[in-house]
Amino acid sequence: QRKIIIDTDPGQDDAVAILLALASPEDIEVLGITCVAGNVPLELTSKNARIVCELAGKTDVQIFAGCDRPLGRDLVTAEHVHGKTGLNGPVLPDPRMPLQETHAVDFIVETLRAEPPGTVTLCPLGPLTNIATALQRAPDIADRIQEIVLMGGAYFEVGNITPTAEFNIYVDPQAAEITFKSGAPIVVMSLDVTHKALVTPDRNTAFRNLGTPVGKAVAEMTDFFERFDKEKYGSDGAPLHDPCVTAYLIRPELFGGRRINVEIETQSELTMGMTVADWWGVTDRPANALFMRDIDADGFFSLLTERLARL
Ligand code: BDR
Numbered sequence: 663q664r665k666i667i668i669d670t671d672p673g674q675d676d677a678v679a680i681l682l683a684l685a686s687p688e689d690i691e692v693l694g695i696t697c698v699a700g701n702v703p704l705e706l707t708s709k710n711a712r713i714v715c716e717l718a719g720k721t722d723v724q725i726f727a728g729c730d731r732p733l734g735r736d737l738v739t740a741e742h743v744h745g746k747t748g749l750n751g752p753v754l755p756d757p758r759m760p761l762q763e764t765h766a767v768d769f770i771v772e773t774l775r776a777e778p779p780g781t782v783t784l785c786p787l788g789p790l791t792n793i794a795t796a797l798q799r800a801p802d803i804a805d806r807i808q809e810i811v812l813m814g815g816a817y818f819e820v821g822n823i824t825p826t827a828e829f830n831i832y833v834d835p836q837a838a839e840i841t842f843k844s845g846a847p848i849v850v851m852s853l854d855v856t857h858k859a860l861v862t863p864d865r866n867t868a869f870r871n872l873g874t875p876v877g878k879a880v881a882e883m884t885d886f887f888e889r890f891d892k893e894k895y896g897s898d899g900a901p902l903h904d905p906c907v908t909a910y911l912i913r914p915e916l917f918g919g920r921r922i923n924v925e926i927e928t929q930s931e932l933t934m935g936m937t938v939a940d941w942w943g944v945t946d947r948p949a950n951a952l953f954m955r956d957i958d959a960d961g962f963f964s965l966l967t968e969r970l971a972r973l
């Protein structure tokens with residue numbers, strides 16, 4: 663069982679990632695959920711995280727608001743993908759559960775210092791601003807992190823917000839650079855994986871057929887969310903990017919990749935936020951990440967549907 667902090671900007675796919683974690687107590691203990699500005703501004707991501715926990719009936723989860731903008735750039739959001747609220751699709755009630763008063767970055771630092779070294783995994787599902795701010799403020803935490811399992815970046819699939827950059831890395835490339843250079847063990851769920859985790863009509867029906875409020879909400883979220891990828895890329899359905907992170911914690915054997923060097927472009931406007939992934943080992947730069955490319959998509963969707971059925 664892993665103790666984790668989910669750092670997130672919900673987002674329909676973030677929501678499904680959170681639901682999968684909350685449905686899997688034998689594998690995952692959620693110490694807290696930290697929110698960051700990304701798909702939509704912070705006020706909405708920290709509201710959406712609470713909506714999702716209430717949907718799951720887990721009102722005791724601690725939720726923290728963090729950084730409201732990237733380290734050195736203006737915030738870029740993705741309402742064109744996720745809708746105005748970030749969670750368009752289902753109609754869900756406003757949250758009643760509280761937001762904690764502690765800043766997300768303080769919670770991350772304090773938790774890593776309080777728990778035994780090597781026992782807390784960070785799961786970033788949005789721009790890496792909170793994570794990098796914590797690493798900058800408290801460099802001692804890098805050695806205490808068990809693993810950072812993040813959704814971000816792309817190599818073969820290149821980009822989804824610019825021709826060369828994936829959204830989470832593009833929004834805060836400096837934060838990504840700090841994270842990738844931190845020395846903490848990193849697992850990367852790139853677009854190369856997540857563009858294979860598509861909610862086809864059958865998979866959507868399986869969610870709906872759960873016959874629960876969670877199943878219905880997830881089906882409605884992916885109904886909304888697939889619009890963008892279908893129109894833009896002719897994709898067969900919504901890519902469930904962020905749930906690949908929480909699924910990896912439960913069934914790592916569903917994923918395949920290589921340990922490689924990954925550097926982040928932070929200078930060029932043209933390729934800003936590109937994950938320069940040395941997949942073919944053409945440099946002698948040391949590996950700093952396990953970069954995932956493959957997924958057993960059927961296995962992933964069975965796991966997800968099975969677990970969501972519990973909520
Ligand atoms: C990532 O960007 C966001 O829109 C999604 O939630 C996911 O984390 C995919 O590029």
Ligand code: CA
Nearest residue numbers: 673676787788
């Ligand atoms: Ca996200």
